[in-house]
Amino acid sequence: MLKDITLGQYFPGDTFIHRLDPRTKLIMSLEYIVLLFVARDYFSYGLLFAYLVLIIAVSKVRLKIILNGMKPILILVVLTALLNLFYTPGNTVVSFWVLRITDAGIKNAFLMVIRIMMLIAGTFLLTYTTSPIDLTDGLEKLLNPLKKFKAPVHELSMMMSIALRFIPTLIEETDKIMSAQKARGADFETGSIIQRAKALLPLLVPLFVSAFRRADELAVAMESRCYHGGQGRTKMKQLILRPQDYLTLALGVLLAAGTVMLAVLGL
Amino acid sequence: MVPIIKTEGLCHRYSVGTPFERAAIEDIDFEAKRGEFIGVIGHTGSGKSTFIQHLNGLLKPTAGRVYYEGRDIWESKAATRETRFKVGIVFQYPEYQLFEETVYKDIAFGPKNMKISDDEIDMRVREAAEFVGIDSELLERSPFDLSGGQKRRVAIAGVIAMGPSVLILDEPGAGLDPRGRESILENIKRYHEATDATVIMVTHSMEEIASAVDRIVVFNRGRIAMNGTPGEVFSRGEELEDMGLSVPEVTRIAKRLRELGLPVDTSVYTIEQLKSILLSLKGGGRGA
Numbered sequence: 001m002l003k004d005i006t007l008g009q010y011f012p013g014d015t016f017i018h019r020l021d022p023r024t025k026l027i028m029s030l031e032y033i034v035l036l037f038v039a040r041d042y043f044s045y046g047l048l049f050a051y052l053v054l055i056i057a058v059s060k061v062r063l064k065i066i067l068n069g070m071k072p073i074l075i076l077v078v079l080t081a082l083l084n085l086f087y088t089p090g091n092t093v094v095s096f097w098v099l100r101i102t103d104a105g106i107k108n109a110f111l112m113v114i115r116i117m118m119l120i121a122g123t124f125l126l127t128y129t130t131s132p133i134d135l136t137d138g139l140e141k142l143l144n145p146l147k148k149f150k151a152p153v154h155e156l157s158m159m160m161s162i163a164l165r166f167i168p169t170l171i172e173e174t175d176k177i178m179s180a181q182k183a184r185g186a187d188f189e190t191g192s193i194i195q196r197a198k199a200l201l202p203l204l205v206p207l208f209v210s211a212f213r214r215a216d217e218l219a220v221a222m223e224s225r226c227y228h229g230g231q232g233r234t235k236m237k238q239l240i241l242r243p244q245d246y247l248t249l250a251l252g253v254l255l256a257a258g259t260v261m262l263a264v265l266g267l
Numbered sequence: 268m269v270p271i272i273k274t275e276g277l278c279h280r281y282s283v284g285t286p287f288e289r290a291a292i293e294d295i296d297f298e299a300k301r302g303e304f305i306g307v308i309g310h311t312g313s314g315k316s317t318f319i320q321h322l323n324g325l326l327k328p329t330a331g332r333v334y335y336e337g338r339d340i341w342e343s344k345a346a347t348r349e350t351r352f353k354v355g356i357v358f359q360y361p362e363y364q365l366f367e368e369t370v371y372k373d374i375a376f377g378p379k380n381m382k383i384s385d386d387e388i389d390m391r392v393r394e395a396a397e398f399v400g401i402d403s404e405l406l407e408r409s410p411f412d413l414s415g416g417q418k419r420r421v422a423i424a425g426v427i428a429m430g431p432s433v434l435i436l437d438e439p440g441a442g443l444d445p446r447g448r449e450s451i452l453e454n455i456k457r458y459h460e461a462t463d464a465t466v467i468m469v470t471h472s473m474e475e476i477a478s479a480v481d482r483i484v485v486f487n488r489g490r491i492a493m494n495g496t497p498g499e500v501f502s503r504g505e506e507l508e509d510m511g512l513s514v515p516e517v518t519r520i521a522k523r524l525r526e527l528g529l530p531v532d533t534s535v536y537t538i539e540q541l542k543s544i545l546l547s548l549k550g551g552g553r554g555a
Contacts, residue, residue, distance in 0.1 A: 173363075179325050180364040183356040184425060185348075185380030202376065205366035209411065 010131050016244065017059035017129045022138025024245040028252050029126045035259045036115055036122075043267035044259050045114060051255055052118055052125075061128050069124045070117060077116055084109035132164040140230075141239055154230025162218070170211065177206045269337040270298040271465050272322055272354065272433055277331035279317055291317040292489045295331070299433065299465050304456075306476035306497075307469045309486030310511040315469050316359075318486065319435050322467070323354035352381050355431030359438050361422035362415065370396075370413070370421050371406040377429040388428075395428035396421075398461075399454050416447040423451070427458060433465045434458070440475065448472070452479060473515040477501065477536040485510070498534035517541050 012018075017025070032048070039045050056066065070077075090104030127135070140157035147153050178188065181202045188199050277295040282288050292314040299305055309315040320326040321333055324340050324347040333340050340350040355377075358364070367373035374395055378388045396406060399420040405413070410421055423439065439455065440448035456479055459466045470476050476483060476497070483500045485493040487510045493500050500507070504514040504522060514522075515536045521544075524531045529548065535541045 176358065177364055179320065180356075180358045180361065181376075182325055183323060183351060183358070184364075184377040184429065185351055186376075187380070202364075202366045206363055209366075210363055 009127065011061060011065065011128050012131070013060060013129065015058060015060050015129070017055060017125075019244070020248060021239055021241055021245045022130050022134040023142050023239060024241070024248050025126055025130055026135075026138050026142060028248065029123055031252050031256060032122045033119060035256060036119055038259055038263050039115070040263040041111075041267050044262035045111060047255070047258055047262060048118060049114070052121060055125055056121075059125060059129050061125065065128070066121050066124060070120055073116070073120055077113055080116060081109045081113050084112050133161060136161040136164070137235070137237070137239060154233075158230075166211075166214070169214070170207070173210055174203065174207060177203055268300065270334075271301045271336055272299045273297065273334040273337075274321065275332045275334070277318070277321060277333065278329045279314075279321065279326060280329045283329065290489055292321075292486075295491060297484065297491065299467065301432070301465055302459075302463045303465050303482060304459055304480045305465070305467045306480035306483045307467060307486065308471070308473070308476060308483060308512060309469075313486040313510075314489040315486045316437060319356060319437060319467065319469060322433070322435060323356055324350050325356070352377075352429050353431055354433040354435065355426040355429050357423050357426045357434070357436045357439060359441060360419075361426075362418035364422060364425075365410040365418060368409060369407050370401065370410050373410050373421060374406075374424045374428050377425055381429060391428045391430060392424075395424040398427055398458050399424045400450065416443055416451075419443065419447075419451065420454070423454070430462075431464065433467065435467045435469075437469045438471065439468065440470065440472065448475065455479075473501075473513055473536075477515045477517075485512070497536050501536050502534035504533070 032051075035048060039048055056063070085101055085105045085108075086099050088102055088105035088108045090102030092100050093103050093106065094101045130138075136157045139160070140153055143151070143153045143157075182188070186199060186202055188196070188203070190196075191199065274295050274297045277297070278293050279291045280288055281291055295318060297318075307315050307319070317326065321328055324333070327341065335346075335350050335353060338346060340346055365373050367376065371392055374392045375388050378391050383391075392406070393403065396403065401417065401420050401424060405417070410418060413421065419439070423436070427434065434455075436455065439451050443451065452475055455466060455468070458464065468476070468480065480497065483493070483495065483497055484491055485500060485507070492510065493503065493506070501514045501518045504518060507514055513519075517538055517540070518533065518536050521531045521535050521541055522533045525533055531541075531544055531548070535544060
């Protein structure tokens with residue numbers, strides 16, 4: 001049940017994409033999201049779609065995993081499609097009762113659905129191919145310039161890696177406490193909403209207590225290894241941009257140029 | 268007499284239908300009589316924890332059946348729920364399940380879920396607290412202010428207060444100092460004698476198990492490898508060591524003495540037994 005969450009999961013591998021510098025992947029993902037909103041019509045969408053297919057093929061992430069990841073947003077996709085279908089003005093194709101479907105509506109609905117799905121797939125590919133540690137390392141390095149403005153970049157990325165690290169631990173802990181309370185007759189599954197919310201108390205209190213305890217222990221463990229923030233801290237794994245990163249970034253520039261050109265031409 | 272708890276061909280597989288699928292326990296036939304004190308030992312990952320969670324319906328078997336007093340516990344929802352109260356489980360490190368404002372309320376959580384009268388709850392809470400050696404003045408304190416050992420006692424009391432006919436404990440002494448372990452074991456023994464409940468205790472400590480239980484069940488790779496009296500089980504020391512388990516110190520000494528040529532019975536497991544054997548040997552030596 002709880003263990004089956006795949007959102008934001010990392011699937012280890014050794015492909016061109018896996019080996020890229022996390023900064024490259026972060027930049028490319030961000031660029032991809034922006035370009036998806038620049039795209040205007042079938043041709044620009046087609047270009048971005050081709051790029052996505054290429055990345056999926058090279059990263060060897062199974063299509064089933066990507067489709068599985070989209071399950072949670074299915075409702076959003078359907079809702080977007082319906083709204084676009086019925087509320088876009090244009091030439092009426094079909095109409096019944098108060099609803100009418102226009103040719104522009106069909107096109108809009110189709111493109112919007114494609115856009116959302118490509119958006120999700122593109123961002124998922126980042127987390128599927130990048131380990132959480134690499135991701136936070138990359139993020140810290142990318143945001144480094146903000147340190148000049150006194151932004152706590154290192155602290156933020158450290159918080160992020162700790163949070164990611166403890167998600168599985170907390171899930172396991174939740175399972176354990178749930179079993180223990182169920183053994184004492186706690187009932188998490190039946191009753192009204194208020195009853196169910198109340199039933200969560202025996203689960204949440206121990207969970208918070210243990211989270212605080214773990215935080216405390218972790219802080220002591222870090223301090224006893226002389227951790228005192230990011231100042232002067234060196235890294236075991238240095239992030240270096242290699243030829244394949246420059247190649248990918250160059251591809252990114254081409255992709256951006258192409259999409260913008262097609263969009264300007266209205267294609 | 269119908270056994271109080273019985274399993275037939277119990278199997279449990281985790282992550283069914285994924286590449287991670289694996290069997291945690293396979294083909295477990297187990298029986299416990301009313302009033303028995305049973306020890307369960309096994310290496311980490313041998314399936315003993317998975318097994319005990321089946322006995323009160325926390326886990327649903329992939330195959331096989333669990334009976335409480337001859338009735339299938341998965342027969343109906345009501346039966347499963349009833350079994351939860353009849354078969355109490357104290358998990359490993361149970362102190363992490365405490366959540367109420369006071370010790371009293373925490374112990375009362377189980378009985379309250381049973382929907383019994385307030386007077387009855389009050390009686391049970393006080394009785395359970397006494398069994399585990401929690402003074403009545405502690406009952407109004409917050410459970411988070413207690414020491415580790417006291418928290419553990421409160422958590423055990425929380426299960427005892429439900430008045431289970433079968434009490435299952437998963438390593439009740441883990442992480443406590445020797446004195447704490449001993450006194451918790453004493454409390455459990457006292458509860459067993461006073462109530463005639465069946466007690467099933469999972470433990471790593473051979474000494475602990477040898478001195479308390481009527482029967483030992485050994486788990487290995489998801490199956491029951493041995494099932495017998497402490498004497499029977501510990502006399503198979505080599506097999507136990509192959510499974511990554513040990514025998515009590517006393518048994519080990521007896522075995523070594525036998526290797527050195529003394530006619531010592533290697534199924535002894537308490538100091539008293541070994542003492543009487545050695546004394547009789549000594550006496551015999553003098554007589555000759």
